[in-house]
Amino acid sequence: MWVYGDRSRTVKPRQALRALTATLREVESGTASGSDRHDRLTTAFLLASELAQGIADAEFRTKGLDEPSPTQEAAMALLVALARKLAASAWSAYTSVGPPSSAELMGLALSALPDEVEVKTPKGFALDAVYPEAYLKAAGERPWDSPPLVIGIRSAGAGLAALVAAVTNASKVVTLRPMGHPFHREVRVSDEVRRSLGAHLGPFAVVDEGPRRSGSSFAAVADLLEALGVAPERIVLLPSHAGDVGPEALPEHRTRWASATRRPASFDALIAEEPLAGWFEDLTGSVKFIEELSGGAWAVEDKEIPVHPGLERRKFRLTTEQGTYLAKFAGLGVSGEAKFARARTLARAGATPEPLGLRRGFLLEKWIEGERGPRADRAALVEHVGRYLGLRALAFPAVAGDGANLEDLAVMARMNVAELKGDAAADALPRPPARTKPRPIHVDGRLHRWEWLTLPDGRLIKTDALDHSAGHDLVGCQDVAWDVAGARVELDLDDDETAELCAIVARVCDRPIDEALLDFLDIAYPAFQAGLWTAARDAATPEQRPAIETQIARYVARLS
Structure with a gap:
């Protein structure tokens, strides 16, 4: 893979x-x-x-x-x-x-x-x-x-x-x-x-x-x-x-x-010598309790959520008299500063939690209680996701070298599909569109259902939205069509909903979604995700594997 x-x-x-x-x-x-x-x-x-x-x-x-x-x-x-x-x-x-x-x-x-x-x-x-x-x-x-x-x-x-x-x-x-x-x-x-x-x-x-x-x-x-x-x-x-x-x-x-x-x-x-609590007390007040949520510990109570510990950032829940906060590692130096800037842009639009500060590589935000997964009706969900992806396309441009090119994505898809379904299935995959010129952005790359929170007032908040375009994986920054393909898979959008999503994204960022590119990414996206979760399964505990197997099966079904 x-x-x-x-x-x-x-x-x-x-x-x-x-x-x-x-x-x-x-x-x-x-x-x-x-x-x-x-x-x-x-x-x-x-x-x-x-x-x-x-x-x-x-x-x-x-x-x-x-x-x-x-x-x-x-x-x-x-x-x-x-x-x-x-x-x-x-x-x-x-x-x-x-x-x-x-x-x-x-x-x-x-x-x-x-x-x-x-x-x-x-x-x-x-x-x-x-x-x-x-x-x-x-x-x-x-x-x-x-x-x-x-x-x-x-x-x-x-x-x-x-x-x-x-x-x-x-x-x-x-x-x-x-x-x-x-x-x-x-x-x-x-x-x-x-x-x-x-x-x-x-x-x-x-x-x-x-x-x-x-x-x-x-x-x-x-x-x-x-x-x-x-x-x-x-x-x-x-x-x-x-x-x-x-x-x-x-x-x-x-x-x-x-x-x-x-x-x-x-x-x-x-942090045993210099406790993490002291890094933020000027913003949070005195910290009474710290709970580590790294390695997928945030999902331990829901066995249906698959986790990939190798891709999880260090994160901690801080409990204070003023409230509860999340401190998540965003990166040292320029890397963390860029993610903090993206966090502020998204929060101003009401799309993600508000960042309170970046301190020694950790981004601090208020802890938000909500129900995992989108609970809105389908039309409202498509509208919200379309506006969110359109904002990203407008606000977070990148350069071509910040992500894989289409040929690399095609090779990846062929390799992964060959291992999952055999050479005949890999040989039948479409080639990337020759005349397409993708416009790379810092995609979300993580539109899975469990990465959305529905708040008590019905608002939908995106979590884990800052750094998957700058991870250690192949994909990196891509055209917004990558996220459209991701939303289609992760949120089970039908053809009409996907067409409406494309129209909303295009209206917000003032550029249409390339249909030929989207057709190609409809294959490349699940091929990549199937490989990613296969790697997670190989390193998972017996308790983690059933949820991961279910996730892999969803992606393989999309490759039929």
Whole structure:
């Protein structure tokens, strides 16, 4: 099944450096303070991390291997300087931002920068609540016999390595890009890198988010070090969680992971020391009780709602004397800021809950009580959904690279249908329309019945509406026709209702729905969803599987 995707975007390093400089000036000018200033500093750090990753990857593509360069070293020097500022802010309760970084900014500005680089927003920072402060804590609290040589695994590892280096007085920082099959990655490095690693006599800190399904990126770096004669006890792994490697790990890598020295930099360890309640009390009042709703816990009382724990964001219900609130991870830096902006737009239109604030990557909103699923009559439902989708088409434009193109969707549909129904069914699928020019937007992508709340006064509210266009899946941003196809499936619209929905969307956003595109997406949408929920079933508990099986069957029926 093809479900997941890995997108990048092209940036011009000098433009990115100017934006980074402007953000740092804002931080150091005193216009913001406290946690708001810390959030802006985090944004600057993540921008610098992406830039360092993009520069290193550009040189990797040119040379076919990882090799140090003055430009990479200048980018890392800036990143380590910003990591020290982030540590100063975090450890001073946000009263300090540490020493200036003007010298490091100038050093990178005077370097030989490429015209363009490809950068990636790491999944951990945008979706999985991977926190820089957790790495500062994990590395800073470990006793090191001598300064480590830090190896960051790109993409996320570029910034994470700088954090570890900042608090360990690291002797050197290297970033590497594992390549190859996702479950069997390997690293390609120059002789200079090999000599540098082999000459280091102290400990090594290997840093990344994850591990996920295989842990092959961590394994690739550990394989390299062991091939260079580094004893296992000199290698310290700093992952983002304390769990095991995933089900696709090779047996020898699983064995090594179990015995390795690990220093997890987990969100749970971070909030154990700095409770989440304190992040929002200026907005909520004193928090009396916190209930975690992550991993599908919000649906535990309704066994008919299928959940995909791997796609669930960290979320918490906060109970205070002033009321009840929902805090959900929206993303650090620019990622979270964009989702917060979308939340405000949708709330002003009465479509979603009102966001009260974005604090350290978590979006806070009032808890809304309602009955799950739309309860309005069919005509009112179609009218409401049409206006909602039309608003999204009007307000949230995107660019083509932010999502899969039609050819990729066609390949995905063929692969998934072949696995579900056989090659003959896959061969009969329609090709994507040749003359269609989709207009990508930040689609909702999650129009399932249980994602709607009917309030006591009859109003319909959409939940989970902010980030499925920016997830880790293949689809990403698409034409609004993707959501029309989704509404047709998830809300069981008949042909007349779908035609009316198209007319309402077109009236609101002032552009018609392309009928040929919709015909194609009527197949691509259930093919994708069937693959997505098949992946969920494979990782589900026995109690979760019946609801997931029912959901898969609905999509397969649509492919007949």
